[in-house]
Amino acid sequence: MAKHKTLYEDCDVLVVGGGMAGTGATFEARHWGRDMKIICVEKANIDRSGAVAQGLYAINCYMGMQWGENQPEDHVRYARNDLMGMVREDLGYDMARHVDSTVHMFDEWGLPMMKNEKTGRYLREGKWQIMIHGESYKPIVAEAAKKSADKIYNRIMITHLLMDEAKENRVGGAVGFNMRTGDFHVFRAKTVIVAAGGASHIFKPRAVGEGMGRTWYAPWSNGSAYALPIAVGAKMTQMENRIVLCRFKDGYGPVGAYFLHLKTYTQNANGENYEKKWYDQTKELVGEYIDHHPTPTCLRNHAFIQETIAGGGPIHMVTTEAFQDPHLETVGWENFLGMTVGQAVVWASQNIDPKYTNPELTTSEPYVMGSHATCSGAWVSGPEDLSPPEYFWGYNRMLTIEGLFGAGDTVGGSAHKFSSGSFTEGRLAAKAAVKYIQDQKAEGIKVTDKQCDDFKEAIFKPLETYTVAQNEITGGTVSPSYISPIQGLQRLQRIMDEYVGGIATNYMTNGNMLKRGLELLAWLEEDLEKVGAEDLHQLMRAWELKHRALTSQCVTEHTMFREETRWPGYYYRGDHMKLDDDNWHCLTVSRRDPKTGKFTLEKVPVYHIVDENEKKKAS
Numbered sequence: 001m002a003k004h005k006t007l008y009e010d011c012d013v014l015v016v017g018g019g020m021a022g023t024g025a026t027f028e029a030r031h032w033g034r035d036m037k038i039i040c041v042e043k044a045n046i047d048r049s050g051a052v053a054q055g056l057y058a059i060n061c062y063m064g065m066q067w068g069e070n071q072p073e074d075h076v077r078y079a080r081n082d083l084m085g086m087v088r089e090d091l092g093y094d095m096a097r098h099v100d101s102t103v104h105m106f107d108e109w110g111l112p113m114m115k116n117e118k119t120g121r122y123l124r125e126g127k128w129q130i131m132i133h134g135e136s137y138k139p140i141v142a143e144a145a146k147k148s149a150d151k152i153y154n155r156i157m158i159t160h161l162l163m164d165e166a167k168e169n170r171v172g173g174a175v176g177f178n179m180r181t182g183d184f185h186v187f188r189a190k191t192v193i194v195a196a197g198g199a200s201h202i203f204k205p206r207a208v209g210e211g212m213g214r215t216w217y218a219p220w221s222n223g224s225a226y227a228l229p230i231a232v233g234a235k236m237t238q239m240e241n242r243i244v245l246c247r248f249k250d251g252y253g254p255v256g257a258y259f260l261h262l263k264t265y266t267q268n269a270n271g272e273n274y275e276k277k278w279y280d281q282t283k284e285l286v287g288e289y290i291d292h293h294p295t296p297t298c299l300r301n302h303a304f305i306q307e308t309i310a311g312g313g314p315i316h317m318v319t320t321e322a323f324q325d326p327h328l329e330t331v332g333w334e335n336f337l338g339m340t341v342g343q344a345v346v347w348a349s350q351n352i353d354p355k356y357t358n359p360e361l362t363t364s365e366p367y368v369m370g371s372h373a374t375c376s377g378a379w380v381s382g383p384e385d386l387s388p389p390e391y392f393w394g395y396n397r398m399l400t401i402e403g404l405f406g407a408g409d410t411v412g413g414s415a416h417k418f419s420s421g422s423f424t425e426g427r428l429a430a431k432a433a434v435k436y437i438q439d440q441k442a443e444g445i446k447v448t449d450k451q452c453d454d455f456k457e458a459i460f461k462p463l464e465t466y467t468v469a470q471n472e473i474t475g476g477t478v479s480p481s482y483i484s485p486i487q488g489l490q491r492l493q494r495i496m497d498e499y500v501g502g503i504a505t506n507y508m509t510n511g512n513m514l515k516r517g518l519e520l521l522a523w524l525e526e527d528l529e530k531v532g533a534e535d536l537h538q539l540m541r542a543w544e545l546k547h548r549a550l551t552s553q554c555v556t557e558h559t560m561f562r563e564e565t566r567w568p569g570y571y572y573r574g575d576h577m578k579l580d581d582d583n584w585h586c587l588t589v590s591r592r593d594p595k596t597g598k599f600t601l602e603k604v605p606v607y608h609i610v611d612e613n614e615k616k617k618a619s
C-alpha cells in the first residue's frame, strides 16, 4: 500500500462526475457559495466525458416559455404519459420551470444554436427539442465548470463515499484513485453531489466479440451514480424501469431527428405499418394507455418487438422519400456527424445510402438511466414549494443520506431531463447543497484515518490479488485464484440478460427467473472479492464492474418487487403480463442495509400534482 501515495483534500462541495449534471452543479455552487471550496472529480476528462462526450445535435428539453411555446405543466404531463404514469411530478416541474434559463446560458456561452429563419426563435425539431450544432457542447459546459471550481480533478475514479463518524446517516466525502498515477485520493467534504451518469453494460449487449463496446449508451457509464449511494444505504426508486432504445442497427444512430424533422417512418419487411397490427393486443395488456398521445415510448418498442418475434422483421426506417430533398438529406447526415459518426461509418461499410436503401432499425439491450425516457435512480427530496410531505425532507435533491445530493441520471422519478435538464438539476442540487452548509448542517463531521485506510486497502486489493497469483498460470487468462474484470463483466451480463429481461429472452422475465438471477448475482458478488487487476486501467475496470454488479442487484430486486408489466417494450413479467393500476399505480422504493447487504422494498404513492392543483383551482 505504501507505493500508493495518499493525498487529502478538504472542501465544502464535492461534485462526483463532471458530465452534464456535474458541470451544472459545479457552476451553480460557485454562484451561491462565493467563498466556498468547490471540487469536481471526474473519471475521464471533463472536456469530453459522459454521455455528451461526442456532442449532440439537439437539446431535448426546452420549454420556450418566453414565446409561450410550452409550460412546465405540459412537460410534466408529457413525462407522466411517457412513463405510464410513474414520475415524481414535483421534480419534473421543478426542472422544467428552470430549464430555459440553462439553455439561454448555453447560447450566451457560444453554443451554436440553430434558428428558425422566419420567427427568429430556436429551431424546433419537435415539441421539446431544439436543434444545435453541438459538436462542442461538452467543452463549452466544461469551461463554465473549470472557471467555477477551485479545482477539477480528472482521471480519478470515485469508488466509495465516506460517512461521518460523528453523526449517523451523514456523508463525509468520497475516496478514489488516480488511474494514471495510482495515487489514493481522500476528499473530505461537507456535501457531496453525485452526478456520475447511468449504467450501460449491465445487460449483455447485442454487439459482442468484434463489436464489443458498440452500444447505444456510453460504455464508460458504469452505474457509479447508483452503486455509491446504494452502498451507504440511500433509498432508490424505480430501478426496475430500465430503458430499451429503438435505434439504427449496429451504429445505434439516433432516430429523433429522423422521425421529428425528416418525417421518416417505420415499416416491417413487407412494407406494412406494423404498429397498427399490435393495437388490440397492446390494449389487452395496458388498457387505455395505448390510446394516449404521443404513444408512450415503451409501447412503440412493444409493437417492434412483437412484430420481430412474429417474423415480420427486419424493421426499416423509410428514408428513401425524405432523402430526395437535398436539404433533408444534408440534415440526415449531419445529425450523425454531430453526435454518432459511427453510424455513418456502419452504413458506408454495409453499402447503405439512405437515399436509395431504407436502413434497418433494432431495439437495444436495456440500460439504467434517470434522465432519458426512463427514471431509475435515487429517492430524493423535492423542492419545498411543490413537494408533498412524503417527498420533502429539507433540501432539494438531497438523498436519504444527509448532505448527499444527486442530479442527472443519479436522480430517480424525473424522466425526460436530457442534457439541459440534467445540467439544470445539477444547478438545483448545488444551490441546495450550499444552503445546507450555510444552515450549519455540516458542522462537526468526523472522518477518521481508519475509515480512509480501510478503503485504501479495499481499492488496491485487485492489484495485490493479481500480483500474488499471476505466476500460477503460465499462459492464457484462466486462473485458479482470480477472475479478470472482463470475465466478471461477461458473467454479470449473462445473468442479467438471461434472468432479468435482456435480449436473450426478448426482454421477458418472471419471479422464478429473478429469484435465480439474484442467487447468481450473490455468488458473483462473492467471487468479485477475488477480481484481479494487472494494471491501473484494469483496476478501474474492476471497480466499474463492482459498481455495475451492485446496481444490477438493485435492478433485479426492484423487478422482482413490481408484480406487473408496467412498461411492455422495456421488459415483461411473464407471470404478471398486464399493467395493474389497482395494485401498482405507485412508485417503488428500496434500501439496501449496508451491514447485511439485504434489500427491503416498499410502495410509495405517486402524486399527480399538476392536475390535482388544477382541479383545486377550478373548484
Ligand SMILES: Cc1cc2nc3c(=O)[nH]c(=O)nc-3n(C[C@H](O)[C@H](O)[C@H](O)COP(=O)(O)OP(=O)(O)OC[C@H]3O[C@@H](n4cnc5c(N)ncnc54)[C@H](O)[C@@H]3O)c2cc1C
Residues within 6 Å of the ligand: 016, 017, 018, 019, 020, 021, 022, 041, 042, 043, 044, 046, 049, 050, 051, 052, 056, 057, 058, 059, 060, 061, 156, 157, 158, 159, 195, 196, 197, 198, 216, 217, 218, 220, 221, 222, 224, 225, 371, 372, 407, 408, 409, 410, 417, 418, 419, 420, 422, 423
Ligand atoms: C446516446 C445518447 C444520446 C443522447 N442524446 C441526447 C440528445 O440528443 N439531446 C439531449 O438533450 N440529451 C441527450 N442525451 C441525454 C444526455 O446525454 C443525458 O441526459 C445527460 O448527459 C445526463 O447527465 P449526467 O451528468 O447525469 O450524466 P453524464 O453526462 O453521462 O455524466 C456522468 C459523468 O460522471 C463521470 N463518472 C462516472 N463514474 C464516475 C466515478 N466513479 N468517479 C468519477 N466520475 C465518474 C463520467 O465520466 C461522466 O463524465 C443522450 C444520452 C445518450 C446516452
